[in-house]
Amino acid sequence: MRNPRQISAIAPSSRVLARAMTAKIGPHSGKVVEFGPGTGRFTEAILARGLPPENLTLFELDDEFVDFLRRKFPRVTVHKTGAQEVQALVGSGVSTVISGLPLLSMPDPVRRAIVGAAFDVLEPDGEYVQFTYGPRPPVPPEIISDLGLAVDRGHKVWANLPPARVYRFRRA
Numbered sequence: 001m002r003n004p005r006q007i008s009a010i011a012p013s014s015r016v017l018a019r020a021m022t023a024k025i026g027p028h029s030g031k032v033v034e035f036g037p038g039t040g041r042f043t044e045a046i047l048a049r050g051l052p053p054e055n056l057t058l059f060e061l062d063d064e065f066v067d068f069l070r071r072k073f074p075r076v077t078v079h080k081t082g083a084q085e086v087q088a089l090v091g092s093g094v095s096t097v098i099s100g101l102p103l104l105s106m107p108d109p110v111r112r113a114i115v116g117a118a119f120d121v122l123e124p125d126g127e128y129v130q131f132t133y134g135p136r137p138p139v140p141p142e143i144i145s146d147l148g149l150a151v152d153r154g155h156k157v158w159a160n161l162p163p164a165r166v167y168r169f170r171r172a
């Protein structure tokens with residue numbers, strides 16, 4: 001309520017959406033990064049899939065969420081900074097970036113910087129996973145093309161308020 005443009009959600013993500021977002025993560029996934037974890041719904045799902053907490057790094061801007069996440073997930077690294085800092089703080093070799101960021105509410109240059117930063121750290125076959133409430137991918141075709149990406153449209157998750165669609169981005 002205090003900062004609707006930063007959160008851009010009327011309700012926390014559902015467990016069903018969290019399972020869809022984290023479907024390809026497992027105990028041997030290697031390094032995983034999460035952008036915009038909020039209250040940790042996707043974080044919980046990632047850890048429930050067996051990823052060691054030491055292999056998970058979170059990027060969150062909200063002070064209250066950062067404090068909450070650090071208490072709830074003490075063995076997970078939580079950075080209070082923007083996603084664009086991922087390369088400086090994590091380096092390369094990331095298998096998956098899970099994003100709960102409200103990309104549709106951001107200007108194109110910011111979206112490009114965030115998705116570009118993800119692909120700066122992802123392994124060659126790594127994936128950037130993003131959901132949206134809108135009918136199209138949350139990244140415009142021009143940015144997808146400029147970054148040399150392909151996008152897979154996932155299924156609609158009806159058990160979420162509002163319903164959401166998961167998109168998986170990879171290098172073309």
